[in-house]
Amino acid sequence: MSLKTIEISERLKILAASAKYDVSCSSSGSTRSNISGGIGNAAKSGICHSWADDGRCISLLKILMNNNCIYDCAFCVNRSSNPIPRASLTPEEVADITINFYKRNYIEGLFLSSGVFRTPDYTMEMMIRAVKLLRVHHRFNGYIHMKAIPGADPKLISEAGFLADRMSANIELPSRKSLALLAPEKNKDKIFSSIGMIRKGIIENFPAKRAKTPKFVPAGQSTQLIVGASPETDFSIVNLSEALYLRAGLKRVYYSAYIPVREESSILPVAPPQLRRENRLYQADWLLRFYKYTASEILDEKHPFLDLEIDPKSAWAVRNYHFFPVDVNHADYESLLRVPGIGVLSARKIIQARRAGALTPESLKKIGVVMKRAKYFITCSGRPAVQLIDQPERVRNILAGSTERSESSQLLLFPEQVLLPDRESYVSAITGDI
Amino acid sequence: MNQLFVYDGTVEGLFSAMDHALKSKTPSPRFTVSADDAGLFDEVFYHETDFIRAKDLYLRIEAKINRESLKNIFYCYLSCSPEKEQIISDYINAGFKYGNKLESHRMLGLVRFLSVEDDTFYAEIEPDNDILPLISGHFSRRMPGEKWIIHDRKRGTAAINRDGRPEILSIELDRIPDRDSCEDIYSGLWKNFYSSIAIKDRTNLRQQKQFMPVRYWKHLVEKN
Numbered sequence: 191m192s193l194k195t196i197e198i199s200e201r202l203k204i205l206a207a208s209a210k211y212d213v214s215c216s217s218s219g220s221t222r223s224n225i226s227g228g229i230g231n232a233a234k235s236g237i238c239h240s241w242a243d244d245g246r247c248i249s250l251l252k253i254l255m256n257n258n259c260i261y262d263c264a265f266c267v268n269r270s271s272n273p274i275p276r277a278s279l280t281p282e283e284v285a286d287i288t289i290n291f292y293k294r295n296y297i298e299g300l301f302l303s304s305g306v307f308r309t310p311d312y313t314m315e316m317m318i319r320a321v322k323l324l325r326v327h328h329r330f331n332g333y334i335h336m337k338a339i340p341g342a343d344p345k346l347i348s349e350a351g352f353l354a355d356r357m358s359a360n361i362e363l364p365s366r367k368s369l370a371l372l373a374p375e376k377n378k379d380k381i382f383s384s385i386g387m388i389r390k391g392i393i394e395n396f397p398a399k400r401a402k403t404p405k406f407v408p409a410g411q412s413t414q415l416i417v418g419a420s421p422e423t424d425f426s427i428v429n430l431s432e433a434l435y436l437r438a439g440l441k442r443v444y445y446s447a448y449i450p451v452r453e454e455s456s457i458l459p460v461a462p463p464q465l466r467r468e469n470r471l472y473q474a475d476w477l478l479r480f481y482k483y484t485a486s487e488i489l490d491e492k493h494p495f496l497d498l499e500i501d502p503k504s505a506w507a508v509r510n511y512h513f514f515p516v517d518v519n520h521a522d523y524e525s526l527l528r529v530p531g532i533g534v535l536s537a538r539k540i541i542q543a544r545r546a547g548a549l550t551p552e553s554l555k556k557i558g559v560v561m562k563r564a565k566y567f568i569t570c571s572g573r574p575a576v577q578l579i580d581q582p583e584r585v586r587n588i589l590a591g592s593t594e595r596s597e598s599s600q601l602l603l604f605p606e607q608v609l610l611p612d613r614e615s616y617v618s619a620i621t622g623d624i
Numbered sequence: 625m626n627q628l629f630v631y632d633g634t635v636e637g638l639f640s641a642m643d644h645a646l647k648s649k650t651p652s653p654r655f656t657v658s659a660d661d662a663g664l665f666d667e668v669f670y671h672e673t674d675f676i677r678a679k680d681l682y683l684r685i686e687a688k689i690n691r692e693s694l695k696n697i698f699y700c701y702l703s704c705s706p707e708k709e710q711i712i713s714d715y716i717n718a719g720f721k722y723g724n725k726l727e728s729h730r731m732l733g734l735v736r737f738l739s740v741e742d743d744t745f746y747a748e749i750e751p752d753n754d755i756l757p758l759i760s761g762h763f764s765r766r767m768p769g770e771k772w773i774i775h776d777r778k779r780g781t782a783a784i785n786r787d788g789r790p791e792i793l794s795i796e797l798d799r800i801p802d803r804d805s806c807e808d809i810y811s812g813l814w815k816n817f818y819s820s821i822a823i824k825d826r827t828n829l830r831q832q833k834q835f836m837p838v839r840y841w842k843h844l845v846e847k848n
Contacts, residue, residue: 198813199812199813199816202813202816202817202820203816203819204820204821206816206817206820207820207821209821210820210821210822210823211823228639229766229767229768229769229770230766230767230768231765231766238733238835238848239731240733240734240818240836240844241735241831241832241835242818242821242822242832243824243827243828243829243830243832244820244822244823244824244827245826245829245835246822246823246826246832247827247835248818248821250823251731253817287672287810287813290806291810291811291813292738292747293737293745293767293770294736294737294738294810294811294814294845295736295737295747295763295847296736296814296846297733325647368740372703437757446735449823449826451826462825463825463826466824508804578837605694605714
């Protein structure tokens with residue numbers, strides 16, 4: 191191999207560090223089986239290969255092809271005015287590293303992005319060359335996620351779409367105004383026209399029954415929003431996400447708490463990243479995607495920000511207290527889903543189980559309902575599990591108190607996660623030691 | 625004919641008897657505190673409590689299933705159900721089986737190949753469970769045209785790829801195959817990538833260890 195070793199490792203370091211703020215890491219949702227003589231496949235459920243020191247799963251070789259960006263977006267670590275080391279990889283190098291990492295089982299595939307070098311079209315062409323090498327020359331069938339460079343020619347976006355499993359165009363800032371202020375060269379229309387082009391490709395090539403259409407972005411389209419760099423409310427962010435899911439047909443919207451990438455700035459905050467807010471936005475996102483909530487139910491003008499102390503589902507329940515109590519033995523599926531502590535899985539199980547007989551608080555616990563939250567909002571055939579409380583405000587405070595403790599040490603993405611007592615108490619319980 | 629283990633009624637006694645039954649691969653063992661429960665054709669063993677055995681099973685349950693299940697087992701032990709020993713025994717067996725599945729999924733990501741002599745990719749693993757047969761099919765589909773070996777050092781077995789199908793062999797390797805000259809380049813690149821991709825402001829080592837337990841680190845290039 192003809193790569194200059196030390197030199198390339200330096201460049202890879204620079205380009206990985208430049209890509210790390212993109213939070214998407216998923217390698218799921220696509221199935222691509224191996225073609226004969228080829229290498230690799232894409233597993234439907236995704237596989238994590240390692241976990242970085244920040245606890246995030248590493249599934250893809252996530253790199254920029256070039257961090258020498260001509261744009262000067264204030265929030266971005268790669269902005270042209272930032273004095274950081276610059277580097278690029280050739281298409282051959284990208285393909286070679288991907289294949290060799292893949293064969294060693296380090297990764298599921300490639301996540302290829304780039305700063306805008308020379309022109310959007312030139313940048314996109316270089317990325318396509320790398321991915322083409324992988325797909326055609328190396329006959330690589332693993333997962334590939336490609337960024338659409340805003341402003342690139344529709345023909346190039348379409349060409350990329352037939353090679354990649356997933357494409358994304360990052361919106362980054364949730365309003366036209368903030369984009370104009372912080373990313374003057376990348377305007378909202380350019381980004382949305384890229385999203386529209388990918389959407390069009392997906393619809394036109396949507397596999398009809400039994401027809402053999404070429405795959406166009408089979409794992410769907412995603413985007414990323416940066417949270418906390420600009421003054422937008424959670425209400426406007428959740429509204430935007432809803433529109434992206436419903437009208438633009440996106441698969442995922444990722445949220446990334448803004449991490450100060452410069453010491454001082456007149457237009458950007460220098461506060462630490464708003465991790466809890468990011469977590470609450472992901473929870474709200476779940477409500478949109480899996481719980482049939484609308485954005486205007488989650489928040490409204492009077493409540494423009496998510497309650498940081500309780501999850502958005504509990505917050506809705508407290509605000510709509512007249513909806514409760516819900517009787518678990520009679521309510522329909524949609525109403526069950528509205529109860530804090532009852533998830534998609536437990537709602538389904540409740541419907542199944544109650545056919546055999548009336549459910550009690552004990553049986554709900556067994557089903558997996560988080561009674562710590564649910565008990566304030568339900569009855570079992572008319573009987574409440576605990577004395578119900580008249581004032582919703584008090585319920586909010588109780589819920590806030592209980593989440594406070596469990597989240598103090600670490601932010602959990604899955605609030606349902608059980609916290610176990612420490613090991614000592616088990617050992618002593620079992621062995622009888624004191 | 626069933627084998628009936630008579631233990632002293634303590635939880636250590638029960639754990640130690642179960643450990644004995646598991647390790648000796650006794651088919652459908654039963655456990656009781658009183659030999660009066662023995663059926664006509666049962667073979668009765670008076671099991672003497674061995675604290676080391678008890679602790680060993682305890683730790684294995686903790687490692688391979690989880691801590692929550694230890695609590696469940698203990699609660700069950702305290703109950704007055706006449707079948708509690710049977711319930712616990714079934715529970716542990718099911719847990720080990722299910723634990724297998726968990727570990728094999730995790731291992732799909734954590735196997736690390738080295739490129740070695742003769743254009744072969746070689747990986748060493750030391751899993752808790754015998755998961756080689758469960759994972760080798762995945763690698764055959766992933767790399768049907770390559771020569772690769774996954775070597776379970778704990779059990780002296782290996783999976784190899786033969787024309788796109790896995791084959792399990794038992795092997796003794798007296799030496800680890802020599803690395804190919806380009807191996808250090810790519811493993812070096814991977815280490816660099818691994819350390820650069822983490823966001824320092826969000827360091828969360830607890831979560832890292834939760835998903836990637838330290839006992840697997842020995843064979844991870846990026847952790848050495």
